[in-house]
Amino acid sequence: MAVSLSLMSQTPIAFTVGALVFPGFEVLDVYGPLEMWGMLREKGVSITMLAAKPGPVASSQGPRTIAEAALDEAAKHDVLLVPGGFGTRQAVRDGAFLESLARKAAEVRYVASVCTGSTLLARAGLLDGKRATSNKRAWDWVVTQGPNVLWVRKARWVEDGRFFTSSGVSAGMDMTLGLIQHVFGRDTSLEIARRAEYSWHEDKTTDPFAE
Amino acid sequence: MAVSLSLMSQTPIAFTVGALVFPGFEVLDVYGPLEMWGMLREKGVSITMLAAKPGPVASSQGPRTIAEAALDEAAKHDVLLVPGGFGTRQAVRDGAFLESLARKAAEVRYVASVCTGSTLLARAGLLDGKRATSNKRAWDWVVTQGPNVLWVRKARWVEDGRFFTSSGVSAGMDMTLGLIQHVFGRDTSLEIARRAEYSWHEDKTTDPFAE
Numbered sequence: 272m273a274v275s276l277s278l279m280s281q282t283p284i285a286f287t288v289g290a291l292v293f294p295g296f297e298v299l300d301v302y303g304p305l306e307m308w309g310m311l312r313e314k315g316v317s318i319t320m321l322a323a324k325p326g327p328v329a330s331s332q333g334p335r336t337i338a339e340a341a342l343d344e345a346a347k348h349d350v351l352l353v354p355g356g357f358g359t360r361q362a363v364r365d366g367a368f369l370e371s372l373a374r375k376a377a378e379v380r381y382v383a384s385v386c387t388g389s390t391l392l393a394r395a396g397l398l399d400g401k402r403a404t405s406n407k408r409a410w411d412w413v414v415t416q417g418p419n420v421l422w423v424r425k426a427r428w429v430e431d432g433r434f435f436t437s438s439g440v441s442a443g444m445d446m447t448l449g450l451i452q453h454v455f456g457r458d459t460s461l462e463i464a465r466r467a468e469y470s471w472h473e474d475k476t477t478d479p480f481a482e
Numbered sequence: 483m484a485v486s487l488s489l490m491s492q493t494p495i496a497f498t499v500g501a502l503v504f505p506g507f508e509v510l511d512v513y514g515p516l517e518m519w520g521m522l523r524e525k526g527v528s529i530t531m532l533a534a535k536p537g538p539v540a541s542s543q544g545p546r547t548i549a550e551a552a553l554d555e556a557a558k559h560d561v562l563l564v565p566g567g568f569g570t571r572q573a574v575r576d577g578a579f580l581e582s583l584a585r586k587a588a589e590v591r592y593v594a595s596v597c598t599g600s601t602l603l604a605r606a607g608l609l610d611g612k613r614a615t616s617n618k619r620a621w622d623w624v625v626t627q628g629p630n631v632l633w634v635r636k637a638r639w640v641e642d643g644r645f646f647t648s649s650g651v652s653a654g655m656d657m658t659l660g661l662i663q664h665v666f667g668r669d670t671s672l673e674i675a676r677r678a679e680y681s682w683h684e685d686k687t688t689d690p691f692a693e
Contacts, residue, residue: 298513298516298520299514299517299678301513302509302514303510303513305509305543305545306508306651309509312543317544318543319544320545320546327548331520332519333528333529333531334513334529334531334548335548336545337545337546337548406679438679439678439679440517440678440679441679441680442679465691466619466650467510467650467651467652468649468650469651469652470652480679
């Protein structure tokens, strides 16, 4: 469903983004996409930080972010953002975490992963039979995490129904603008990119890092 | 001083990055640069989050980051990273904060600002007679904050001695790779960009957002 929305429009909307963090998450995987979503805050888009439980969560780079709500207890969201990072190597073995992730993913309109975040979706059984992508540097490991996923190596991001999965780290920003385009229209994504002084890689099939 | 460093090198270094946060900081201004610096953690680069006082600090987009140390009490750092965001509108009027910033800036090797972060440096008296840049959308306000700064409108980022200032939001990543190049060499920046799957805008004079 495309919702007509211009940043210039006076019509506020209610649209919620839940961003998952876990120990060892990659900072740009989370905050690149949230920068783009944050440009729509004045239009009614709100962001909630989610984790296995509320409280501080240390990133792979060191800095800690505060999770406001537990994944299992959070209100419904329109989008669930799932980052990657070295922490995924532990998280893919955490059955309770993956079950919470699967339950949350079932209730949102869109699931958007960045980098190795797609391994969490794969291990939670969410991507079987679906096309998806991930980080190129971790590719050999990634594909072992989802033998029934239709992995697409050469893509800036991949869309399959309500699942949007991006390539490594920086590609999360391009994927997010693609998802914003899908929901709110291309003009909104172009305006956000201009405000963030970001050169959007708008063609999701172009991937200079796949070689 | 250029330090020869390859990501492949076995020689660890000690190099510290202090990242300033304040209420209403812009998330990508902070976490874009820290993603790049974080790629050098295994080589001995460490990151500390700084604020007027330790504790949680809310970003302009909502999510809170935990500051580990007070600006006035932190250990010496090699780099001080100063983000922008709507919070700068308040911070430029906070004399005590600007004095702390000026003291901290005096002791670091490099001061790097992103977006409207350069207004804080300007108001702290650090950029008088120096070339600097900032966000294009806030330009008219920015220049009033530093009448003696040699503002450069068309630039992805500007280097003047130990001061590196970038254009809006996303440009902070390009500037950071420029600073890493300055300190550690171009090969290191290119390797970090590949690992982050980031298309580095390596020419600091090219600025598609200046028009």
